[in-house]
Amino acid sequence: MTATTPITSPYSITWPLLPDDFVLPDDPVENEAQPLLAAALTQALSSQPAVIKDALIVSNFALCAGINRQIICKAPDWMYVAPVPPSDRIRRSYTPHTEGVVPPVVMEFLSERDCGEYSMKPGRKIGKWYFYERIIEVPRYVIFDPDSAELEVYALQDNRYELETADEQGRYFIPGLDLFLGVWEGTHEVRTGPWLRWWTAAGELVPWSEERVQQAQVQVQQAQVQAQQAEARAQQAEQEKAALLAKLRAAGLE
Numbered sequence: 001m002t003a004t005t006p007i008t009s010p011y012s013i014t015w016p017l018l019p020d021d022f023v024l025p026d027d028p029v030e031n032e033a034q035p036l037l038a039a040a041l042t043q044a045l046s047s048q049p050a051v052i053k054d055a056l057i058v059s060n061f062a063l064c065a066g067i068n069r070q071i072i073c074k075a076p077d078w079m080y081v082a083p084v085p086p087s088d089r090i091r092r093s094y095t096p097h098t099e100g101v102v103p104p105v106v107m108e109f110l111s112e113r114d115c116g117e118y119s120m121k122p123g124r125k126i127g128k129w130y131f132y133e134r135i136i137e138v139p140r141y142v143i144f145d146p147d148s149a150e151l152e153v154y155a156l157q158d159n160r161y162e163l164e165t166a167d168e169q170g171r172y173f174i175p176g177l178d179l180f181l182g183v184w185e186g187t188h189e190v191r192t193g194p195w196l197r198w199w200t201a202a203g204e205l206v207p208w209s210e211e212r213v214q215q216a217q218v219q220v221q222q223a224q225v226q227a228q229q230a231e232a233r234a235q236q237a238e239q240e241k242a243a244l245l246a247k248l249r250a251a252g253l254e
Contacts, residue, residue, distance in 0.1 A: 013135060014066035018093040024062055024073060033146045034109045035059065036191050038078045041107075044198050044206045051177050055082035056100075062093035063103070065135050067126070074131045076106035078142075080177060096136060104176025105140040106132055107196075110147075117143050133161050140174055142181065142196075149183050149194035171199055179206065 038059035045051050057080050062073040073093060084100040096102045108117040108128060117128055132138045133156065141154040141161055153172040154161035166172055171182035177198075184197040188208060198206035207215065248254070 011067045011135070012069070015095050015097040016066045016071060017095055017098055018062065018064050018071060022071065024092065031111050033191060034077055036189055037109055037146060037196060040188055040208065041078055041196055044208050046209065047206060047212060051179070053082070054084060055080060056084040056091070056094060063106070063136065064093050064095045067135065072126060072131070074128050077109045078107040079103050080105055082176070102136060103138050105142060105174050106138050107142040107144065110143065110145040129161070134159070139176070144196055146194060149185070151183050151196070153181065
């Protein structure tokens with residue numbers, strides 16, 4: 001994909017806080033898969049204390065910038081930012097540089113209709129691609145099709161998004177989280193199909209909470225089996241000892 005937009009932004013960009021009376025668009029969720037995909041990504045990170053510390057992990061949440069003195073907001077389907085200073089108010093938006101660092105990654109899940117995930121040209125209505133690439137300058141932009149399981153990860157290089165190549169396992173390293181992102185097929189919650197999942201640098205799948213419960217149950221069962229086996233070995237040793245003593249006594253030896 002070749003962009004024709006010049007690297008120099010034609011806009012004056014500032015970083016104002018969102019006013020309390022600013023009316024955010026109340027767009028409906030495009031399909032039932034989107035909130036499930038976002039929640040699954042976030043839930044798995046609960047087992048990664050270093051990743052979630054001081055982090056803002058949100059979905060369908062306003063990412064804001066001032067463009068030519070007008071506040072423009074886009075709502076990524078999933079966004080991660082860290083560190084973010086604590087706020088004494090309920091967050092309804094995030095403005096980089098003013099409230100914290102630029103998000104290292106944003107994600108969009110494709111829907112049946114064009115929602116501007118690939119919109120690269122500036123104009124009266126700035127598309128998501130242009131907003132993330134030229135305005136916010138997000139280092140990683142992820143686009144995922146939950147129907148076809150197609151995953152695209154773009155890295156910001158010289159003010160342009162370049163399509164990255166997956167590793168041998170079909171995964172992509174995401175700096176800022178220090179985790180790998182890939183596609184996993186299976187059932188979770190009420191949905192069966194492709195999901196986005198995290199893997200550690202060691203290649204271990206970051207489990208969901210129910211998987212952690214299952215793993216704990218398996219460990220308990222294994223411990224019980226090991227205890228039963230140890231008890232059986234101890235009983236066998238006692239029986240062999242008793243038999244040997246009986247033989248010695250039968251031979252007149254104490």
